[in-house]
Amino acid sequence: MSNKVPLLIDPSLSLKGETARKCLIFLNQMASWEKSNKLRQRNLKDSYLKSREASAKILCANLIQFWKRDPKGTFGILRSKTWYANNRVELGPYVTQKSMIGFLEFLIERNLVEKVSDGRKHPDAKKGIPTQIRAKQGLIDFLLQGDVSPFDVENTYPQIVLKSDKRSGKEIIAYEETDSIKAMDSRITDTNKVLLSH
Numbered sequence: 001m002s003n004k005v006p007l008l009i010d011p012s013l014s015l016k017g018e019t020a021r022k023c024l025i026f027l028n029q030m031a032s033w034e035k036s037n038k039l040r041q042r043n044l045k046d047s048y049l050k051s052r053e054a055s056a057k058i059l060c061a062n063l064i065q066f067w068k069r070d071p072k073g074t075f076g077i078l079r080s081k082t083w084y085a086n087n088r089v090e091l092g093p094y095v096t097q098k099s100m101i102g103f104l105e106f107l108i109e110r111n112l113v114e115k116v117s118d119g120r121k122h123p124d125a126k127k128g129i130p131t132q133i134r135a136k137q138g139l140i141d142f143l144l145q146g147d148v149s150p151f152d153v154e155n156t157y158p159q160i161v162l163k164s165d166k167r168s169g170k171e172i173i174a175y176e177e178t179d180s181i182k183a184m185d186s187r188i189t190d191t192n193k194v195l196l197s198h
Contacts (some may be wrong), residue, residue: 007075008130010154013056013061013091018148023060027052030106045092054094056103061153063113063135064143070177074116076130077104104133112139155188 015023030052059077066075077100078084084097107113112135119131 005046007073007076007078009058009062010065011058011087011092011095013058013065014154015057015061016062016154017151018062018146019064019153020057022042022143023056024053025116026060026107026112027056028108028136029110030103033106033109048099051094051096051101054092055096055099058095059100059103059107060139060143063133063139064153067140072134074132076132077119078099079119079132094138104131107139108133112136158179 014020021059062075066073079097079101081097082093084095084100104113108115115135116132116134120129
């Protein structure tokens with residue numbers, strides 16, 4: 001019997017370019033679906049729209065990458081709200097449990113993602129056992145059709161978030177774009193291109 005720990009979603013993956021635009025089409029469909037089924041009474045706040053977009057890009061990027069490695073392989077999504085709160089540094093300021101699970105459930109409802117096994121609480125683990133998922137062919141075909149760059153899936157590293165007083169909430173501190181940081185970013189991008197091409 002294998003004691004192999006199931007792979008979790010990689011929060012550093014995201015999308016850009018044409019693939020990101022196609023991913024966001026699903027968010028528009030999700031909003032229309034919620035409206036037609038009267039699942040949402042009010043318009044979404046800007047902060048939640050950002051949360052949905054960031055979560056959708058991470059989820060779709062992972063579905064693409066895991067599909068490329070093994071179309072039958074799965075990876076895990078944790079449903080624990082505390083896990084998302086405790087991993088804010090890796091996830092960035094916008095990704096939340098509600099936005100991630102909401103988008104996942106929409107993709108499952110549309111038969112674009114397969115839920116292989118349900119997540120559940122585990123007596124010996126604080127975070128539980130993740131829900132195992134994998135992409136379906138239709139999702140991959142849509143996201144990767146046409147003039148899509150193989151480098152649209154990118155590794156991102158979230159900005160630093162510092163807690164401030166209750167009045168102003170959280171503040172995002174951007175890095176100063178110096179020549180050395182631009183050079184380092186360029187080298188990281190080149191390294192990622194080489195790794196993704198193998």
